[in-house]
Amino acid sequence: MNRLRGIALFFTLVLSAYGYRLYDWQIQKFDQFQSRSQSNTLRSEPIRAWRGEIRTRDGVLLATNRLSVDLIYKWKSSKDNRPVVSWEKIRYLAGIKDPVLPELPVGSELTLARNIPQQNLPALYEYVVFQPNLELRERIERVYPQGKLASNLLGYVGETTADDVNSGKYQLGDIIGKTGLEASMEDQLRGVNGLKLTEVDFKGRRINERIEQEGEAGKNLTLTIDSTLQRAAEKALEEGMQDIKRQYSARKDIKEAHGAVVAIDPRNGQVLALASRPTFDPNWFATSPAPPERAAALLSDDSPTINRAVYPYTPGSVFKPSTTNAVLEAFGRNPVYNCPSSIFYGGRAWKNWDRRNSGPMDGRKAIAHSCxxxxxxxSIQGDPVPFSNVLGKRTRELGFGEPTGIELIGEKTGLIPSQDTYKKLGIEWYPGFTLNMSIGQGDVLVTPLQLAKVMATLINEGRKQPVTVIKAVGGKEQPPKPTTQVPGKPWVWNTIKEGMVMTAQSGTSKHMLGPDRFPIRTGGKTGTAQTNARINGKTQYFEHSWYEGYGPIQNPNLVVVAFFEFGGEGSGVALPAVKKVMAAHWKIKLDERLQVVESEDLPGD
Structure with a gap:
């Protein structure tokens, strides 16, 4: 009997202990275990949206994406942090050199490893998924297969900042456009992240996955850029260095040409090429960890990230066709003046670039010979001070001093000064300011792209077409931008075009684009703008090199502008660059001396 009572008492105690333990687990610690169970078995992860690709009009891929995975270490709070299990194995798989995990401020995180090799990810997921302090975070990395090609137009991307995340549009690990088209077309290029729920067992092994929310990829862009012409423009900029050295042989500090080449179709305002130099590789900014070239590009005195095609410079004589248009419209006639080596006005000599007396000239010859x-x-005939307002108003009507319409953030609008604008600033305008302004000197500033747009307006007899570099978004062709008509007399438009045609036939560009030098009849204008720069603490005087050209003259389908900062004479540096781009567009073969050796399927004049 006592034996049976002992057995009964033993089982009673055991059952009581189990009952208490069950009560403790199921009742007293229910919330704790429920929370732990849910956090261990169900984990949410973003599905990174693919950023839209960018291609040229002829299909060359300029920007695309790849998926990268980073290992993130998160320090939530002191009580929630636990020792990382299998740390040595995780270090090996992720390629982490430091054996000690750092202590971080509460609520912060640290990227331990970037771009983990794909072959190591399955094993690494098994070790990480069950540990609250570690996260394998997927990240879309931008890739630019063509490297530096059109990089100043494309711009570059970077990781989101705290402000970006707080805006509600982005998550940690997303990328965002910082400059160029990557930034200005951000809303079209960026997609919308999805959400994935992953169920794991108590050992961290994945049991099931489900898509809670479908993501949406960004829209692909097709540019108006022609890859062949873009490469020709960039090559012409690079080769311009040799022409610059011939003019400035004493300058040892010149390492590469600084400038821009722009080509547009004057019929629709589409940008066919937009090149800037110095330049950079956008992969430097997209790759993580950052290569040393990224910091070098940002800190360089050469400023390779500046897009010189939309940056303002003193135009010099390439401004003269617009001045001529303003003079003829204001006077109602085509005045003829003698073109001596200099004239005297206001107690000083105002010099011509040519020391000879070239005789009487009208507006056409003034353009052709840059008189x-x-x-x-x-300017003197029009009364210089008030005539500055006439020049300012007309040149702004033609397209200077305003955005061109291109889809780029950071485009500069330049400066068209006048008595009226100076008066608003409390600055007195002197007669000599107008004389300088009339030849594109003084405070006048224009961008190479503005110059191309204004030339298109002149040859289209006042039809002002906004510039565009976007051909299609998400496969949908973009409609033409609306044009405006600049008022003007037909004979004035024709006179300006005649002057620019004479430039190539018998004027300052005949040695490169004259009838015996180039098979396509073109028009244009050379420009040599006086400027200065501080080098080694001293102010030195230089000249910007410009050329603007178009063709064929009867049915223009191409406008090209070349600009070289501190490049010297326009006819010696910028003009050869334009000839190279024109030859590439019309498939004309040139030899090393830029002589025509072969041409096929030439467009008619």
């Missing part, structure tokens, strides 16, 4: 005295005398 400074014609513009000086026109």
């Amino acid at each position: 400074n005295p014609w513009y000086f005398q026109s």
